[in-house]
Amino acid sequence: MSDVQEGLSDVLSPSLRAASSYGQHKGKGTSRKDSSRTGKSSTCRESSGRELSHGITSGLEGEVYLPSPTVSRPSTSREEACAPPWNMVLEVLAELCGNLEEMKERNKARGGGGIASHVVNTPPSVRVRGGASPSFSGFPSVRQVDLDGDSQDDLPTVSVLRQCAKSYGPVDEISDGIDKHVADMVNHVFDCGMHEDEYKEIMEADVVKRLSNCLVLAPVECNTQVLDALKTGVRKTDFRMKEVGKDIVKAATIVTKSLTVLDKVAPEGRPEVASEIHILSGALAVCGHVNHRNNLTRRFIIKRKINQKYAYLCSDKAPMTRFLFGDDVS
Incomplete structure (x- = not known):
């Protein structure tokens, strides 16, 4: 009940302030009426024992009530005698409504769209047509x-x-598609690899045999001195990566031999063949680059397992021959 009393006192406090100013502009007759009302109000306070706020009282059973402002009849009870000046309350409410309208008008003039004008359902970083561009244009x-x-x-x-x-989607640039069966073959090989029998058939063909004057088309071996100092797990890892390098140089051997055949046909006035030679030369260069990176990765793995005084041998700038750490590791 105390919370209800405090809330009602806060609501009607503006009306009391307005009532005091309202009484100053009235004549003596009004002052006399106010004094008579004050007397009645004090009588009400003395009889009820609990005052809520200027004529708003609570009964003995804890009920809070306001006398109706629309009924105009003589006061027949103390509660009706304690009724507030409703014309003053209405004037205060009208003044509050006017202030609220003025606040809305100021918000419209300042933001250009009322209170909710700042909520726009567009991404903050995307410029909408016809609007001002934001400072960030990423x-x-x-x-x-x-x-x-x-x-x-x-x-x-x-x-x-x-x-x-x-x-901001995928940045890979794609070209026109090829025959469906060829595309399926490419996708299958790169996703699942080759069957073991097919792999052996290619690795045993004459086309993958190393050219006599291309010494680099052979797997790079790890130096014996370093290999003997490694643990079994590191040796197995290096062996598997050496097998990957062997497949790379086998593929590079096939590309190299195909280039030599096409080069013999190119001078016959067939520009499309010359174009294919340039394309395959790029593929051969990529194979060599991948093989070099694979060998550098082998060095990096071994560097973490050997004595640190030999770590300089694993540098990217250290020369690489047919042996992973060069010809001289003494």
Whole structure:
């Protein structure tokens, strides 16, 4: 009950302040009426024993009530005699409504859209057409994305998020597709590898035999002095990586021999053959680069397992011959 009393006192406190100012502008007759009301109010306070706020009282059973402002009749009880000046309350409420309207108008003039004008359902980093561009422009605008290419979706409206995903999607550039059966073969081999019998058949063919003057088309062996100092687990790891290097140089051998055959046909006035030679030369260079990186990885693994005074042999700048750590490790 005390909480209800305090809440009602807070609600009607503006009306009391307005009532005091309202009484100052009235004549003497009004003052006399107020004094008579004050007397009645004091009588009400003395009889009830508990005062809520200026004429609003609580009964003995804890009920809170307000006399109706619409009924105009003589006071027949002390509760009705303690009724507040309702015309003053209505004036205060009207003044509060006017202040609220003024606040709304100021918010509209300041933000251009009322209280909810700052909530916009667009990404903060995407510039909307016709609006001011934000200070951060890390993401492309819808207009910029539209210039890059037409949307492939037959949608009536363009989704800003879909356009951004179009710009920040996969960056791999793809070319035209090839025959379906050839594509299936490529996808299967790179995902699952070759069957063991097919692999052996290629590795035993004459086409993979090393060329006599291409010494690098052979796997790089680990130096005996270093290999003997390694534990069994490290030896097995190095052996597996050496087998990977062997497959790389076998593939490079096939590409090299194919290039020599095509080079004999190119001078016959067939420009498409010359173009293919350039393409295959790039593939051969990639094979050599991958083989070199594989050998550097072997060095890196062994570096963590050998005596640190020999760690300089594992540097990227250390020469690499047919042996992983060079010809001289003494």
